Amino acid sequence: MRSERPPLRLALAGFGTVGMGLADILEQNREKLTARAGREIRIHSVLVRDQAKARTRPLPSGARLCADVSELVQDARVDVVVELMGGLEMPRRLIRAALEAGKHVVTANKALLAEEGEEIFRLAGQHGLHLGYEASVCGGVPVIQVLREGLAANKILALAGILNGTCNYILSSMSGEGLSFEAALKRAQSLGLAEADPSLDIEGWDSAHKLALLIRLAWGINYPFKHMPVTGITRVTPEDIRFAGEFGCNIKLLGQAALTEDRQSGRTRLDAWVFPSLVPESNPLSQVGQAYNALRVEGNAVGAVFLHGLGAGGPPTGSAVAADLLRIALGTGPHNTGYAGSGRADLEIMPPLESASGYYFRLTVPDRAGVLKVVAAAMAEQQISVAQVIQKSQRGGGVVPLVIMTHQTTARAVEAALAGLKSSGILTEAPVYYKVLAAGGE
Amino acid sequence: MRSERPPLRLALAGFGTVGMGLADILEQNREKLTARAGREIRIHSVLVRDQAKARTRPLPSGARLCADVSELVQDARVDVVVELMGGLEMPRRLIRAALEAGKHVVTANKALLAEEGEEIFRLAGQHGLHLGYEASVCGGVPVIQVLREGLAANKILALAGILNGTCNYILSSMSGEGLSFEAALKRAQSLGLAEADPSLDIEGWDSAHKLALLIRLAWGINYPFKHMPVTGITRVTPEDIRFAGEFGCNIKLLGQAALTEDRQSGRTRLDAWVFPSLVPESNPLSQVGQAYNALRVEGNAVGAVFLHGLGAGGPPTGSAVAADLLRIALGTGPHNTGYAGSGRADLEIMPPLESASGYYFRLTVPDRAGVLKVVAAAMAEQQISVAQVIQKSQRGGGVVPLVIMTHQTTARAVEAALAGLKSSGILTEAPVYYKVLAAGGE
Numbered sequence: 001m002r003s004e005r006p007p008l009r010l011a012l013a014g015f016g017t018v019g020m021g022l023a024d025i026l027e028q029n030r031e032k033l034t035a036r037a038g039r040e041i042r043i044h045s046v047l048v049r050d051q052a053k054a055r056t057r058p059l060p061s062g063a064r065l066c067a068d069v070s071e072l073v074q075d076a077r078v079d080v081v082v083e084l085m086g087g088l089e090m091p092r093r094l095i096r097a098a099l100e101a102g103k104h105v106v107t108a109n110k111a112l113l114a115e116e117g118e119e120i121f122r123l124a125g126q127h128g129l130h131l132g133y134e135a136s137v138c139g140g141v142p143v144i145q146v147l148r149e150g151l152a153a154n155k156i157l158a159l160a161g162i163l164n165g166t167c168n169y170i171l172s173s174m175s176g177e178g179l180s181f182e183a184a185l186k187r188a189q190s191l192g193l194a195e196a197d198p199s200l201d202i203e204g205w206d207s208a209h210k211l212a213l214l215i216r217l218a219w220g221i222n223y224p225f226k227h228m229p230v231t232g233i234t235r236v237t238p239e240d241i242r243f244a245g246e247f248g249c250n251i252k253l254l255g256q257a258a259l260t261e262d263r264q265s266g267r268t269r270l271d272a273w274v275f276p277s278l279v280p281e282s283n284p285l286s287q288v289g290q291a292y293n294a295l296r297v298e299g300n301a302v303g304a305v306f307l308h309g310l311g312a313g314g315p316p317t318g319s320a321v322a323a324d325l326l327r328i329a330l331g332t333g334p335h336n337t338g339y340a341g342s343g344r345a346d347l348e349i350m351p352p353l354e355s356a357s358g359y360y361f362r363l364t365v366p367d368r369a370g371v372l373k374v375v376a377a378a379m380a381e382q383q384i385s386v387a388q389v390i391q392k393s394q395r396g397g398g399v400v401p402l403v404i405m406t407h408q409t410t411a412r413a414v415e416a417a418l419a420g421l422k423s424s425g426i427l428t429e430a431p432v433y434y435k436v437l438a439a440g441g442e
Numbered sequence: 443m444r445s446e447r448p449p450l451r452l453a454l455a456g457f458g459t460v461g462m463g464l465a466d467i468l469e470q471n472r473e474k475l476t477a478r479a480g481r482e483i484r485i486h487s488v489l490v491r492d493q494a495k496a497r498t499r500p501l502p503s504g505a506r507l508c509a510d511v512s513e514l515v516q517d518a519r520v521d522v523v524v525e526l527m528g529g530l531e532m533p534r535r536l537i538r539a540a541l542e543a544g545k546h547v548v549t550a551n552k553a554l555l556a557e558e559g560e561e562i563f564r565l566a567g568q569h570g571l572h573l574g575y576e577a578s579v580c581g582g583v584p585v586i587q588v589l590r591e592g593l594a595a596n597k598i599l600a601l602a603g604i605l606n607g608t609c610n611y612i613l614s615s616m617s618g619e620g621l622s623f624e625a626a627l628k629r630a631q632s633l634g635l636a637e638a639d640p641s642l643d644i645e646g647w648d649s650a651h652k653l654a655l656l657i658r659l660a661w662g663i664n665y666p667f668k669h670m671p672v673t674g675i676t677r678v679t680p681e682d683i684r685f686a687g688e689f690g691c692n693i694k695l696l697g698q699a700a701l702t703e704d705r706q707s708g709r710t711r712l713d714a715w716v717f718p719s720l721v722p723e724s725n726p727l728s729q730v731g732q733a734y735n736a737l738r739v740e741g742n743a744v745g746a747v748f749l750h751g752l753g754a755g756g757p758p759t760g761s762a763v764a765a766d767l768l769r770i771a772l773g774t775g776p777h778n779t780g781y782a783g784s785g786r787a788d789l790e791i792m793p794p795l796e797s798a799s800g801y802y803f804r805l806t807v808p809d810r811a812g813v814l815k816v817v818a819a820a821m822a823e824q825q826i827s828v829a830q831v832i833q834k835s836q837r838g839g840g841v842v843p844l845v846i847m848t849h850q851t852t853a854r855a856v857e858a859a860l861a862g863l864k865s866s867g868i869l870t871e872a873p874v875y876y877k878v879l880a881a882g883g884e
Contacts, residue, residue, distance in 0.1 A: 025743045029597055035662075036594055134592070140744035142592025150576070150584025152478055153764030155471055220477075284750065287729065301467045301761040302582035302751060308726065309747035319743040322595030332774050 007040035008329040011066070011078040011103070013047040013094055014085035017192075018108060018135070020057045021314025022082070022321050027060070033322065037329035041322075047072050047094075049085070073097045080130075080328055082321060083107040092116065099123045099131075106324045108135035108317060111200075114209035118222045132324025137163065137210040138293040140316030141309035142323060147217040147297065154299025156218040158258035160437075163210040165291035165311040166194045166201040167233050167253040172289045175241045175250060181234065193291055193312070203232035204253060204274040211255035214295075215272060218257070219344050229273040229352040229411070235432045236276055240362055243390060243403045247360075249278035250286045251434065260350065271350035273435075278360050278405075280439040284308075353412040358387070358436035360405055363421065364429035367393055367400040371426055375402060378420040382413040399428045405436060449482035450771040453508070453520040453545075455489040455536055456527035459634075460550060460577070462499045463756025464524070464763050469502070475764065479771035483764075489514050489536075491527070515539045522572075522770055524763060525549040534558065541565045541573075548766045550577035550759060553642070556651035560664045574766025579605065579652040580735040582758030583751035584765060589659040589739065596741025598660035600700035602879075605652040607733035607753040608636045608643040609675050609695040614731045617683045617692060623676065635733055635754070645674035646695065646716040653697035656737075657714060660699070661786050671715040671794040671853070677874045678718055682804055685832060685845045689802075691720035692728045693876065702792070713792035715877075720802050720847075722881040726750075795854040800829070800878035802847055805863065806871035809835055809842040813868055817844060820862040824855040841870045847878060 012019055026033065026041055034040050043060040051067055059065060066072050073081065073094070081098035083091050083105065091109050098105050105124065107113070113120065113133055124131035134144045138161070147156070162168050166188055173184040185202065188194035200206045208230045215223045233253050244251045257272035279286040284306050288294040293311025298304050310316040365371045372391060379386055385407040393400060414433060421427055454461055468475065468483055476482050485502040493509055501507060508514050511532070515523065523540035525533050525547065533551050540547050547566065549555070555562065555575055566573035576586045580603070589598070604610050608630055615626040627644065630636035642648045650672045657665045675695050686693045699714040721728040726748050730736040735753025740746050752758040807813045814833060821828055827849040835842060856875060863869055 021743070025595055028742065029595060032597060033595060140593075140741075141747055142588055145587065145592050146584055149769065150587050150765055151582075151761065152768050153467055153471060153475060153761050155474060284726070284729065287726065299582075299761060300470065301463070301757040301764075303758055305583050305749070305751035307747070307749055310745045315743040316745055319593065319595050319741065322743075323592055326594050327591065 005039040007042040008037070008325065009042055009044035009077050009079050010082050010325070011045045011047065011072045011075065011080070012043050012063070012082045012084065013072065014083065015046050015048050015055065015059070016084065017314040018084045018317045018321065019046075020055075021318030022084070023057065023060045025315065025318045025322050033326065037326050039329055041325050041329055044078055045072060045075065069094050069097060073101045073103065078103055080104040080106060080325065082325070083109060084321070088112055088115070095120060096123065099127055099129055102127060102129070104130040104132075104328050106130075106132040106135075106321055106328070108133070108321065110136040110206065110209040110213055114212040114225055117213070117216065130324070130328045132328065133213070134324050135317045135320035137213055138295055138307070138309065139165070139311040139313065140319040141293060141295070141307050141311065142320065143214070143295050143307055144217065145323070146305070146307065147214060151297060151299050151302055151305065154301045156297065156299055158256070158298040159211070159214050159218060159295065160254055160256040160285065161211070161214070161295035162252055162285060162288050162293055163207040163255045163295070163311070164201050164253060165293055166198065167207070168288065168293070169193050169291040170202070171233060171236065171241075171251055171253065174236070174238055178238050180238060181236060202234050204230040207253060207255045207274045211257060211272060211274060215257050215270070219270065219347060221270075221344060221347055223270075223272060224349060227349070227352065229275070229355065231275050233276050239401060240432070240434070243362065244278045244360070246390060247278060247388065247405060249280050249436070251276055252279050252285060252288070253277070254279070254285070254435070254437070262348070267348050268346060269348045269350040271355050273352070273355060276434040278434060278436045280437060282439055283437060353410065353415070355411050356408050358406055358408055358438065359414055360434045360436050361403065362432045363402045363404070363427055364399050364431075365402050365426050366428065367398060371402065374424055374426050375404070375421065378417050378424065379404070379406070381420060382409070382417040384409045384413050384417055447481035449484040450479070450767065451484055451486040451519050451521050452524050452767070453487045453489065453514045453517065453522070454485050454505070454524045454526065455514065456525065457488050457490050457497065457501070458526065459756040460526045460759045460763070461488070462497075463760030464526070465499065465502045467757065467760045467764050475768065479768050481771055483767050483771055486520055487514060487517065511536050511539060515543045515545065520545055522546040522548060522767065524767075525551060526763070530554055530557070537562060538565065541569055541571055544569060544571070546572040546574070546770050548572075548574040548577075548763055548770070550575070550763065552578040552648065552651040552655055556654040556667050559655070559658065572766070572770045574763075574770065575655070576766050577759045577762035579655055580737055580749070580751065581607070581753040581755065582761040583735060583737070583749050583753065584762065585656070585737050585749055586659065587765075588747070588749065589656060593739060593741050593744055593747065596743045598739065598741055600698070600740040601653070601656050601660060601737065602696055602698040602727065603653070603656070603737035604694055604727060604730050604735055605649040605697045605737070605753070606643050606695060607735055608640065609649070610730065610735070611635050611733040612644070613675060613678065613683075613693055613695065616678070616680055618731075620680050622680060623678060644676055646672040649695060649697045649716045653699060653714060653716060657699050657712070661712065661789060663712070663786060663789055665712075665714060666791060669791070669794065671717070671797065673717050675718050681843060682874070682876070685804065685843075686720045686802070688832060689720060689830065689847060691722050691878070693718055694721050694727060694730070695719070696721070696727070696877070696879070704790070709790050710788060711790045711792040713797050715794070715797060718876040720876060720878045722879060724881055725879060795852065795857070797853050798850050800848055800850055800880065801856055802876045802878050803845065804874045805844045805846070805869060806841050806873075807844050807868050808870065809840060813844065816866055816868050817846070817863065820859045820866065821846070821848070823862060824851070824859040826851045826855050826859055
């Protein structure tokens with residue numbers, strides 16, 4: 001089914017894993033894509049930072065190599081600029097220039113959209129252009145579209161997701177094979193699942209970027225990203241994973257955002273955070289292994305919907321980019337998908353210290369009588385109700401881990417209790433603490 | 443954010459569970475829907491078969507009651523006809539009349555679309571009208587949109603789903619509480635999860651209807667529905683569920699469609715069926731409980747994507763109807779979503795007898811020596827390779843179950859082996875057999 005419509009011409013900025021994955025999809029699935037789009041989708045030009053770099057894949061046939069943003073953007077034959085470079089500086093310049101030159105944009109750049117999305121969405125809206133970013137969250141799993149359209153008739157009550165495949169791979173390897181964090185990270189790096197500088201992933205910032213994008217879709221607000229409470233996985237130990245197992249839980253790096261009613265003011269608050277979390281085995285998020293991503297969305301009509309799939313890698317992420325391109329080729333779908341400014345004006349952001357949850361603490365303390373009493377007193381002083389304690393003496397004395405699971409309490413109480421414990425002098429190492437998800441249905 | 447655009451006016455045919463669920467959503471989420479659609483979505487008229495019937499919910503305020511299809515369809519103020527009546531005869535008449543009168547249509551009627559979709563999709567396409575049917579498969583989980591758009595850049599390799607909430611509820615209750623099929627069905631009926639006449643669900647036809655719709659989206663072909671191999675769950679016993687557990691599996695009613703290469707002809711074949719299946723516990727489909735639905739889609743770029751949520755009930759199904767309405771209100775999205783006629787002309791339908799899989803047999807045989815030899819010979823004669831056998835003598839002699847798990851074999855070999863066993867005279871009851879899914883990753 002060939003059509004008379006002219007091809008959709010792409011300028012592809014970045015020809016790394018995702019760019020090559022996209023080129024493969026456009027080539028291998030050309031027939032289906034052309035039939036669905038009613039026109040060909042063709043890579044017209046490719047921008048690379050380093051033209052001399054060796055690549056595992058040749059440039060798409062017929063594509064021109066290009067080393068300059070303005071050359072790329074000024075080319076009148078280009079319909080869509082596909083930004084797959086990563087980073088902030090050059091993508092920002094490219095995306096703005098593309099929108100101002102009347103080109104549609106597709107990007108996988110969650111960092112840029114989370115931190116500066118408001119302005120970029122506004123620019124796209126002003127010019128009546130598509131700004132597709134399906135690839136920026138959960139790779140090939142179309143969570144952006146599901147939130148924006150499939151569940152759009154719902155008031156969203158909560159989102160919880162495993163949004164970073166690198167962290168999930170590391171935690172799964174630690175859990176399945178007892179690896180240390182360092183060994184698991186090293187293996188992830190050797191498999192190409194973690195960057196040479198992995199801090200954006202393992203410190204939780206990548207998950208936070210993605211969560212901010214999901215919040216914008218779910219509630220139409222620009223979340224004040226810099227104030228989101230974010231804790232990464234660098235301090236999780238195999239011991240933590242074993243203790244979690246004793247409580248019937250797996251440890252996952254979760255991004256969560258949920259509405260809660262403030263009893264005093266009667267106002268609705270949005271509580272959002274990224275935190276290592278003990279997830280009960282009955283929760284489907286607990287079973288998400290390897291480098292998979294998953295998202296649980298709770299809507300007031302639909303109940304809980306759960307989506308799961310590969311969150312990274314060239315072909316899955318390329319699949320999401322290509323879905324956006326198909327939509328642009330068809331000329332369907334809303335242009336500006338960020339809902340900037342259309343949000344719930346009544347929504348308050350939960351002050352991080354007031355965020356409530358159950359907590360897991362692992363304290364390192366001297367192996368001697370009376371220590372538990374000191375710890376219990378510090379908790380009680382902050383009205384923290386202890387649910388379970390594990391204290392195991394080790395052969396040889398010295399220091400031991402003391403593990404505590406609490407009932408629901410606030411971050412403020414946790415910080416105060418830890419300050420009390422530090423000043424008591426019984427902690428021989430900095431304490432670690434994670435959130436605990438309540439056991440629940442599907 | 444109010445808009446100057448006129449409201450989108452609905453004629454709602456059917457005011458049962460789903461119709462009332464939709465009315466609730468349009469009322470409770472009115473503000474968000476109006477903001478997203480840029481116009482109000484309003485129920486203008488309601489058609490009910492029995493005007494005297496007592497209802498748990500009043501009609502939407504301002505809606506006119508209407509008892510006649512032509513009155514409903516001829517009303518020039520109606521933009522969209524929403525068909526939520528069920529059945530075939532009246533919906534067929536209504537949907538055709540609506541499309542011919544230039545109204546968009548939204549329906550949850552999988553039976554009609556599976557059996558007569560080709561003509562209805564063509565009619566919608568001819569008139570340039572929307573035909574929304576997100577609510578017809580997996581209730582609130584937007585699987586139609588995900589297949590049609592989110593994963594549209596993929597060649598779909600396989601689909602496997604738990605597509606009927608009634609059956610999944612029954613099997614989960616049998617598994618969790620050891621109930622008999624009859625007791626579990628009775629409870630499902632008392633909870634409103636099964637119809638008074640449950641045959642469409644428990645015989646597998648409802649799952650088959652949904653699978654036919656998914657096949658159309660995935661491969662663009664009109665599957666010859668009447669030839670699909672379909673087996674329901676009426677013969678599954680608590681004993682089967684226990685045996686499955688010994689093999690590390692749960693029994694689920696699966697609908698599956700997968701491409702396979704025929705080695706002899708070199709052609710690609712589509713193998714589709716609905717069958718009770720032993721699903722290994724490592725497969726996420728195995729963990730889907732209660733009345734939940736789930737779908738696993740495998741694409742050549744994205745890998746496996748898994749979706750999970752409530753497949754029935756007023757609010758979840760209403761959520762899917764409302765998502766279609768939002769799209770119509772925005773004027774976005776492809777009109778004719780059935781891809782009738784745009785399909786893969788090269789695809790052969792797998793002749794049911796050549797379909798290959800592992801099988802589980804439960805044979806009822808006399809509890810005496812030599813029986814296993816007869817059974818093994820019947821299997822061997824058809825080149826069926828036996829993987830495992832469970833034979834448990836019961837106190838008191840008489841008859842016992844003999845359970846066999848096979849390696850990959852064809853339906854033809856299974857039928858021949860069973861014919862051989864029947865003629866041998868050792869079966870004291872009709873045999874039961876289910877498919878076995880291979881253990882695999884996520």
